Amino acid sequence: MKLYALLTSAIFIGMASAALASGVGIATSNPGSIYHTSATAIAKVVNDKEGVPATIQPFASPTVFMPAVNSGDLHFGLGSLYEATLAYNGEEFFTGRPHADLRAVGILYPVRQGLFVRNDSPIKTLAEIKGRSVPGGYTSQKIIVPLLEAAYATAGLTRTDMKPVQVPNVVAGADAFASGRVEMFLFAMGAAKVREVDAAVGGIRTLPIQNTPENLAAIQKHFPTGYLRLEKPGPENPGVTEPVYCIAYDGLIFASAKTPEEMVYKMTKAMYENKEELVKGFAVFNLFEPQAMVKEIPLPYHPGAIRFYQEKGLWQPK
Numbered sequence: 010m011k012l013y014a015l016l017t018s019a020i021f022i023g024m025a026s027a028a029l030a031s032g033v034g035i036a037t038s039n040p041g042s043i044y045h046t047s048a049t050a051i052a053k054v055v056n057d058k059e060g061v062p063a064t065i066q067p068f069a070s071p072t073v074f075m076p077a078v079n080s081g082d083l084h085f086g087l088g089s090l091y092e093a094t095l096a097y098n099g100e101e102f103f104t105g106r107p108h109a110d111l112r113a114v115g116i117l118y119p120v121r122q123g124l125f126v127r128n129d130s131p132i133k134t135l136a137e138i139k140g141r142s143v144p145g146g147y148t149s150q151k152i153i154v155p156l157l158e159a160a161y162a163t164a165g166l167t168r169t170d171m172k173p174v175q176v177p178n179v180v181a182g183a184d185a186f187a188s189g190r191v192e193m194f195l196f197a198m199g200a201a202k203v204r205e206v207d208a209a210v211g212g213i214r215t216l217p218i219q220n221t222p223e224n225l226a227a228i229q230k231h232f233p234t235g236y237l238r239l240e241k242p243g244p245e246n247p248g249v250t251e252p253v254y255c256i257a258y259d260g261l262i263f264a265s266a267k268t269p270e271e272m273v274y275k276m277t278k279a280m281y282e283n284k285e286e287l288v289k290g291f292a293v294f295n296l297f298e299p300q301a302m303v304k305e306i307p308l309p310y311h312p313g314a315i316r317f318y319q320e321k322g323l324w325q326p327k
Contacts, residue, residue, distance in 0.1 A: 033052075033064065033084050033272060034066050034083035034084050036066050036068060036083045037065055037067055038069070038178070039068070039069060039178065040201075041180050041201050042179065042180060042197070043120060044088065045065070047087055047117065047291055049290065051087075051276075052064070054279050054287055054290070058282070059275040061279070066083060070149050070178050071088030071089070072149060072151050075103075076108065078264065079096070079108035079109075081265040081266075081268065083265075084264060084268045084272060085114065085262060085263065085276065086263055087260065087261070089152060089261065090113075092152040093113070094234075094306070096108040097307075101155075112264050112265065112309055113311065114277055116303070118293060118298075119259065119296055120259070121198040121238055122156060122196070123196060123216075123249070124160055125186070125194055125213045125216070126193050127213060128213055132192065133216075135161070136165065136166065138216075139170045140170070140172065141171055141172065141192045141193065142172045142190065143192065143194075144176045144179075144193075144195070145176070146175035146176055147182075149178045153178070153179060155231045156232050158232075159227065159230070159256060160195070160256055162230065162231060163218050163227050174190050179194070179202075180202055183206050187209045194206070199246060199293040204247050207247040214250050215240070215248045215249050215250070217253040218254050220237050234258045237255070240253055240255050245292045261308075262280070263308070264276075266311070273311045273313025274317050276313075277313065277318070280302070281317065284297055300323065
């Protein structure tokens with residue numbers, strides 16, 4: 010297994026190096042994921058507005074590509090603030106491997122996680138998935154495991170209460186649902202894959218989570234940065250058939266300490282100044298708040314980002 014991991018890492022780093030040869034490398038999850046579509050929109054904006062050519066490099070998940078960003082083989086990556094913090098500190102599934110060169114660039118938007126079933130499914134509540142077939146494993150996207158545990162805990166369940174079907178990541182989990190192998194799947198609301206599955210099965214529906222202090226405590230026991238957010242039906246929220254609360258957390262664009270300062274400055278500037286263009290590329294950027302890109306987080310910011318935030322009067326000395 011160790012040899013396989015080393016060979017796999019070498020392949021990924023080789024791919025990353027090839028991406029850099031054609032411009033700035035932005036690491037992201039598989040096509041269909043919320044981060045892949047987001048990175049595509051960001052790449053266009055930074056190219057059009059700042060003249061910085063950017064190449065999207067998809068991987069199975071941030072769990073897989075964070076080492077390549079940390080080492081500087083790729084300049085930027087998109088993922089959750091929580092997972093980036095775990096990687097930076099060498100905790101949980103990064104134990105013994107601190108990624109000390111990861112640096113924050115800016116908060117993206119709230120990533121809202123839906124637990125979806127078919128619209129005609131008899132399953133109406135999270136508690137009713139007990140004994141059902143669901144995606145499990147997530148060997149290439151380990152951050153999903155505590156997220157699922159957090160959701161299940163709100164219904165008094167654990168992963169052992171379901172019948173797991175092993176998948177490497179959320180995209181594979183969605184494919185398993187579309188093919189009928191599982192009865193529920195988890196995915197970021199608004200992502201292209203959710204829309205694809207919605208069309209493929211004739212409609213999907215989000216299972217609700219009750220907004221109570223007890224449920225929030227249960228969520229944060231497993232996923233400390235998670236919170237509950239109200240979602241409403243709309244064309245950009247397939248699967249949300251009525252107002253429901255879901256688990257949400259901060260998405261992040263991050264870089265390496267080795268990423269050139271001027272490059273990070275231009276990336277930060279392009280995003281901050283061009284929300285409308287980002288929204289044109291991906292409607293989820295309606296949730297992006299440029300003024301909220303910088304805040305107190307347990308991850309150091311890159312000097313290039315700090316310089317831009319200082320110019321805008323947003324940087325508060327720690």
